[in-house]
Amino acid sequence: AQSVTQPDIHITVSEGASLELRCNYSYGATPYLFWYVQSPGQGLQLLLKYFSGDTLVQGIKGFEAEFKRSQSSFNLRKPSVHWSDAAEYFCAVGARTGTASKLTFGTGTRLQVTL
Amino acid sequence: DSGVTQTPKHLITATGQRVTLRCSPRSGDLSVYWYQQSLDQGLQFLIQYYNGEERAKGNILERFSAQQFPDLHSELNLSSLELGDSALYFCASSARDRKNTEAFFGQGTRLTVV
Numbered sequence: 001a002q003s004v005t006q007p008d009i010h011i012t013v014s015e016g017a018s019l020e021l022r023c024n025y026s027y028g029a030t031p032y033l034f035w036y037v038q039s040p041g042q043g044l045q046l047l048l049k050y051f052s053g054d055t056l057v058q059g060i061k062g063f064e065a066e067f068k069r070s071q072s073s074f075n076l077r078k079p080s081v082h083w084s085d086a087a088e089y090f091c092a093v094g095a096r097t098g099t100a101s102k103l104t105f106g107t108g109t110r111l112q113v114t115l
Numbered sequence: 116d117s118g119v120t121q122t123p124k125h126l127i128t129a130t131g132q133r134v135t136l137r138c139s140p141r142s143g144d145l146s147v148y149w150y151q152q153s154l155d156q157g158l159q160f161l162i163q164y165y166n167g168e169e170r171a172k173g174n175i176l177e178r179f180s181a182q183q184f185p186d187l188h189s190e191l192n193l194s195s196l197e198l199g200d201s202a203l204y205f206c207a208s209s210a211r212d213r214k215n216t217e218a219f220f221g222q223g224t225r226l227t228v229v
Contacts, residue, residue, distance in 0.1 A: 099170050100163065
């Protein structure tokens with residue numbers, strides 16, 4: 001069974017500083033990997049995804065993530081954080097068998113941005 | 116706006132009651148998923164429907180059931196509600212493209228059981 005670990009429950013960064021959120025996954029085959037963001041009282045918005053090919057993927061809002069198979073990691077990065085980036089971030093791994101599919105989420109990392 | 120619509124946004128009900136949560140997927144999406152988000156369990160996959168048929172099942176209680184109708188909207192029925200069922204329930208949908216499991220989420224229904 002697949003699983004996702006986000007080791008950091010809470011991270012605080014200053015506005016303008018760089019950001020890296022960690023994600024480690026466990027999955028038997030080539031994974032489909034995602035990062036979602038959830039603002040307070042909101043749904044989940046897809047930031048970026050990895051299916052295959054280039055291991056560095058670009059997403060919305062200036063985010064990027066790098067897939068490293070050897071480390072089973074898919075860390076999310078942003079060079080310069082904005083106050084509006086404060087939210088909860090979820091890493092997820094997707095599993096598909098025919099038309100059956102599901103996402104398994106990590107426990108999330110809450111990002112706080114100080115001015 | 117993801118294109119996935121969930122109603123109602125908020126629901127307050129008493130223990131032992133039954134509620135129905137409704138989800139309209141993005142236009143053209145055949146798959147609908149239900150997730151539960153709670154403080155102690157995090158985001159848990161409940162169930163997936165594809166074109167009207169159940170395809171994948173997760174940690175869904177026997178008191179909970181779902182269905183997808185011919186117009187592809189879905190309903191999640193929660194019965195004999197307990198205090199611990201209080202959570203945010205998300206619906207998501209994904210495209211018919213078989214190459215990925217990218218899912219688009221609705222805003223959720225916040226259920227409070229009192």
